Amino acid sequence: MTEMDDLxxxxxxxxxxxxxxxxxxxxxxxxxxxxxxxxxxxxxxSGSGKSVTALSVMQLLGKGSRIVGGKVWFEGTNVLExxxxxxxxxxxxxISMIFQEPMTSLNPVLTIGYQMCESIMLHLKQSKKEAxxxxxxxxxxxxxxxxxxxxxxxxxxxxGGMRQRVMIAMALSCKPKVLIADEPTTALDVTVQAQIxxxxxxxxxxxxxxxxxxxxxxxxVAEMADRVLVMYAGQVVEETxxxxxxxHPEHPYTKGLLKSIPRIDADEHExxxxxxxxxxxxxxxxxxxxxYNRCPIATETCKSVLxxxxxxxxxxxxxxxEVGNIKEGVWEEAYE
Amino acid sequence: xxxYVIRRIFIAxxxxxxxxxINFIIMSMxxxxxxxxxxxxxxxxxxxxxxxxxxGLDAPAYVQYLSWFKHLLQGDLGYSMITYEPxxxxxxxRMGPTLLLMGVSxxxxxxxxxxLGILSAxxxxxxxxxxxxxxxxxxxxxxxxxxxxxxxxxxxxxxxILPSSGMTTLGSEGGFGDILLHLIMPVIVLTANVAGxxxxxxxxxxxxxxxxxxxxxxxxxxLKETLVIxxxxxxxxxxxxxTVLGMEIPILFGGAVVIEQIFSWPGIGQLTMSSIMSxxxxxxxxxxxxxxxxxxxxxxLTDITYxxxxxxxxxxx
Numbered sequence: 087m088t089e090m091d092d093l094x095x096x097x098x099x100x101x102x103x104x105x106x107x108x109x110x111x112x113x114x115x116x117x118x119x120x121x122x123x124x125x126x127x128x129x130x131x132s133g134s135g136k137s138v139t140a141l142s143v144m145q146l147l148g149k150g151s152r153i154v155g156g157k158v159w160f161e162g163t164n165v166l167e168x169x170x171x172x173x174x175x176x177x178x179x180x181i182s183m184i185f186q187e188p189m190t191s192l193n194p195v196l197t198i199g200y201q202m203c204e205s206i207m208l209h210l211k212q213s214k215k216e217a218x219x220x221x222x223x224x225x226x227x228x229x230x231x232x233x234x235x236x237x238x239x240x241x242x243x244x245x246g247g248m249r250q251r252v253m254i255a256m257a258l259s260c261k262p263k264v265l266i267a268d269e270p271t272t273a274l275d276v277t278v279q280a281q282i283x284x285x286x287x288x289x290x291x292x293x294x295x296x297x298x299x300x301x302x303x304x305x306x307v308a309e310m311a312d313r314v315l316v317m318y319a320g321q322v323v324e325e326t327x328x329x330x331x332x333x334h335p336e337h338p339y340t341k342g343l344l345k346s347i348p349r350i351d352a353d354e355h356e357x358x359x360x361x362x363x364x365x366x367x368x369x370x371x372x373x374x375x376x377x378y379n380r381c382p383i384a385t386e387t388c389k390s391v392l393x394x395x396x397x398x399x400x401x402x403x404x405x406x407x408e409v410g411n412i413k414e415g416v417w418e419e420a421y422e
Numbered sequence: 423x424x425x426y427v428i429r430r431i432f433i434a435x436x437x438x439x440x441x442x443x444i445n446f447i448i449m450s451m452x453x454x455x456x457x458x459x460x461x462x463x464x465x466x467x468x469x470x471x472x473x474x475x476x477x478g479l480d481a482p483a484y485v486q487y488l489s490w491f492k493h494l495l496q497g498d499l500g501y502s503m504i505t506y507e508p509x510x511x512x513x514x515x516r517m518g519p520t521l522l523l524m525g526v527s528x529x530x531x532x533x534x535x536x537x538l539g540i541l542s543a544x545x546x547x548x549x550x551x552x553x554x555x556x557x558x559x560x561x562x563x564x565x566x567x568x569x570x571x572x573x574x575x576x577x578x579x580x581x582x583i584l585p586s587s588g589m590t591t592l593g594s595e596g597g598f599g600d601i602l603l604h605l606i607m608p609v610i611v612l613t614a615n616v617a618g619x620x621x622x623x624x625x626x627x628x629x630x631x632x633x634x635x636x637x638x639x640x641x642x643x644x645l646k647e648t649l650v651i652x653x654x655x656x657x658x659x660x661x662x663x664x665t666v667l668g669m670e671i672p673i674l675f676g677g678a679v680v681i682e683q684i685f686s687w688p689g690i691g692q693l694t695m696s697s698i699m700s701x702x703x704x705x706x707x708x709x710x711x712x713x714x715x716x717x718x719x720x721x722x723l724t725d726i727t728y729x730x731x732x733x734x735x736x737x738x739x
Contacts, residue, residue, distance in 0.1 A: 146641055170647075178643035185642075190635040194734055195657050205643040240733035256643070 093161065093296055094120040094143070094181075094264055097421060100155035101135075101142045111154065111370050113138045114320045117395070117421035120264065125287075125297040127307045127328070129343075130317030133365060136300045137186075139317075140266045143298075144183055145173055161263070179209035182257040184286075186269040188249035192241035198225075199237030202256055209260045224255040228285060247278035251285065258289055265290060266298045271306070283310060304347055308332060313401075316340050319369040319376040322395055325420070326402040336404040338381050375407070383408045395420045423729065426737035427722070434718045441714040442494075442707065443487065449706060450483045456503040456701045477503055490707060499711075500704040502697070509708035512693060519589055520682070520689030522601075524674045527609050531616025532667065538617075539624025540656060543632060554621055561618020566611050566677055570684040573607045587686035608685045612677060616670060623666045628659040661732050668724025672717045 101113040113135040120126050128136045141147050143158055145165070157164045160181065165173060185191045193201060202221035206212055212220065218237070225233040228251040241249055250270060257265055267286065271279035287310060290297050299310055307314055307328065314331045316324040316339065324337040335341045342361040363380040366372060375381070375388040387407050395405045396417035403420035404412070411417050457473050474480050478489065493500055499509040542554040578586035589604050590596035631637070632655060640654045641647075675690070682691030690709065697705035729735045 144642060146638060174644040174646065176644070177641070178645075183642040185635060185639065187635055191639045193636040193640070193654050193658070195661070195732060196654070204640075204645065208644060242734050253639070256639075 092119040092159070093122045094298070095159040096139075096143065096156070097159070098156040099139065099142055099153065099158065101138050101147065101151060102154045103151045105150075109154070110368075112151070112320055113142065114370070115156075115395075116317070116320075116322055117156075118315050118322070118325065120296050120298060122263065123291070123294045123296055125290075125299060125310055125312045127299045127301060127311035127314045128317060129301055129304065129307055129314060131302055131365065134317040135320040136302075136317055137268050140183070140268050140298065140300055144177060144181060144266065146177075146183075175209070178205045178257075178262075179260045180262055181264040181266065182260065182262040183266040183268065184250070184253050184257050184270045186272050188246050188253055188273060191253055192249055194241055197238055197240055198244070198252055202237070202252070202259065205256065206259050220259065221255075224259045225252070227289065228252070228255040230255075246274055247282065250274060250278075250282055254282070254286060254289065258293065258295065261293050262295055264296050264298060266300070268300045269302070270299075272301075272303075279306075286310075304343065316343070319365055319372075321376060321405065322403075323377065323405045324403065325395070326399075330399075330402055336398055336402070336409045337377075337406050338383055338408075339377050342380075375405075423726075423737060427726065430722050430725070434722070437718065438711065438714050439491075442491070442711055445707065445710045446483070446487045446490070449703060450486075452701075454701050455479055456703060459504075459700045490704070494711075499708040502702055502705045504697075504700050504702045504705075509705050512705060513690065513708055513712055516688065516690045516693045518689075519687055520675075520678055520691060523605065523608055523612065523682070523687060523689060524671070524678060526605060527612035527616055528667075528670060528674060530609065531613045531670075532620060534613070534617040535620030536624055536660070536663070539621045540628050540651070540659070542621065542625045543628035543659075544651065546629065551625075554625070558618045558621035558625075561614040561621075564614070566615060566680050567684055569614060570607070570611045570681060573610060574684070577607060589688055604685075604687075608681050608687055611681055612674060615677060616674070620663070620666060620670075624659065624663055627662050628655065631655050631659040634658070657731075661728070664727050664731065665724055668720050668727075671720040672713075675713060675716060 095118075097117050099113060099116045100111055102109045102111045104110075116135070116139050118126060118128075128139060130136050138147070138151070142153050143165075145153075147153070153166060156166075158166050160176065165176060168176070192198070199218065199221060202224065203214065203217040206217040206220050207214065210217075210220070222233050222237060225236060230236055230248060230251055236244070236252075241252075244252065254270075265286070270286065271282050274282060283306060286297065289295075297310070299306070301307060311328045313325065313327050315322050316331075316337065318339050324331070324335065324340045326336075331340065332344065335344055339361070342359070345359040346361065348358055361380055366376065366379060369376045372378070373392065374390045375384070375393050378384050378388050381388065385407065391407070393405045393407045393412065394417065395403050396412050397420050398404045398410050398412065398417075407413065455474075456477060457470055457479060460470070460473065478486060481489075490500065499513075501508055502512060505512075538554050542551045545551050573584075574586045577584040584606055585591060585604050586607075590600050591604075594600060634655075637650055637654055640650045645654075678687075678689060678691035679694050680691070681687065682689045683695050686692065690712070693705070694709050696702075697709065725737075729737055
């Protein structure tokens with residue numbers, strides 16, 4: 087497997103935060119591949135490092151956090167080595183991003199039109215007039231009504247769902263190769279959620295844009311994703327295609343997650359399962375498996391030795407000592 | 423918007439009347455009267471009594487107030503009880519120097535505070551930030567009169583390069599250069615104050631904005647950091663500053679009383695001080711009304727500017 091063939095290849099990414107206690111590695115050894123047009127979902131609970139992974143790819147990490155290891159290949163270039171100017175040409179142009187909070191992600195004192203045209207003029211080198219037309223066309227595409235007026239209105243005139251549509255229009259206006267969507271529907275109500283997801287999927291299929299979808303909602307994963315990456319405590323614990331994930335999950339954490347989803351066909355008196363315990367606070371210092379303290383099948387080895395993310399089947403990678411061929415001691419690392 | 427302004431002006435009228443009533447009550451409760459200030463051993467008691475009647479000071483306070491108010495409605499602020507000049511003329515002739523002093527100080531103060539506050543927030547906890555915050559703290563906490571006297575000592579007495587008082591050199595033609603030279607020290611004092619207060623406001627406002635999600639959106643578009651700051655952040659950060667600047671005008675007016683006294687600047691502040699010292703009732707009333715009008719106008723302008731720059735604010739009806 088070479089990173090050159092893939093659109094986006096993240097290799098052993100490590101992102102750390104400067105804290106009072108020194109450098110704390112929050113995203114530890116995350117690797118994945120994204121092919122053109124594919125949708126890859128990054129799932130995990132809050133604090134598992136999903137958003138930090140996405141922001142690392144964009145190099146939009148805030149103050150006090152930085153990438154300390156790994157490579158991010160995009161179209162054959164390691165973008166971590168690019169200077170600020172070249173990186174800016176990728177941001178919003180070839181890789182764009184949608185954020186979780188549509189209510190606060192738009193600038194309240196600039197018109198929608200201005201904010202739309204800004205990136206079109208910057209990246210596509212269009213005139214004001216052309217950019218305005220492109221922006222109007224894009225807003226129409228995302229299904230907004232009275233588009234011409236909205237162009238001159240401020241974000242306060244729009245609801246959360248409409249603002250997220252504007253964000254999608256903005257993100258897709260330069261026809262990016264990759265769209266990173268960081269929990270794009272978490273802040274929206276359920277009926278709007280489905281519409282927004284559908285819209286994203288349609289538009290990206292149309293333009294061949296690959297999606298890196300960050301979510302904690304397994305329902306969304308089932309609906310949208312081609313492949314899934316399950317993250318736990320800053321590491322990838324399982325990666326596979328979406329069907330295998332739901333039918334044959336291997337990692338005890340993934341299994342636990344799937345069991346904790348309410349099912350419509352469940353027995354009336356059956357209580358919902360949950361994973362006992364919580365994510366360890368300072369998981370960076372754990373030598374063995376980070377899921378050890380909550381794992382129903384943990385052994386002594388798990389306590390002291392970190393399992394590798396190893397290939398268990400074609401296209402299925404799991405980080406667990408107790409799974410199939412890894413248990414037998416015959417395994418190959420998923421990402422060299 | 424237009425209706426809103428009209429309504430605000432109508433609301434201002436009772437406020438202004440209230441201010442003059444309170445001012446009159448406090449003034450008549452204070453010991454002494456214009457006549458007392460004339461007392462010298464040579465003046466017989468009968469002459470003083472006659473003077474009291476002539477000035478109308480023998481009537482009950484409310485009659486005095488109503489008489490003042492009646493004249494006010496006709497646009498007449500009365501005559502000074504000491505110099506017999508029309509109060510309106512006195513105030514108007516003093517207004518120019520005060521506006522010059524305040525205007526220059528406000529402009530320079532803001533021109534220093536806004537960029538420095540923004541820079542200070544962007545480079546939080548850097549040496550520049552600490553220097554700006556410390557400077558701002560000094561600007562706020564060193565009293566005007568102290569800084570003023572200190573400057574006079576250094577530049578007028580010691581170095582002898584700047585004039586210590588007045589707006590023009592006595593006996594000279596005056597002229598632009600001369601006024602400028604006289605302006606330097608009082609402007610430094612007031613500017614230190616204005617900049618000191620506002621650096622901290624701008625800095626904290628900017629710090630808050632720098633955390634906002636929409637800046638991340640702007641960066642995610644691939645905008646240059648300078649554009650992210652200048653187009654997306656500064657605009658938002660300056661909105662709360664407008665309120666502070668609106669309040670700056672009344673504060674400067676108060677500060678002018680002290681500073682004009684120290685530098686003998688022939689403005690409103692000096693007139694206020696001297697008319698209080700001589701219990702010049704009619705002039706005090708006129709000055710007070712002027713100050714109240716300025717505060718109300720400043721507030722109204724603040725609100726209007728607010729609505730112009732922040733689309734989230736719309737005044738109903």
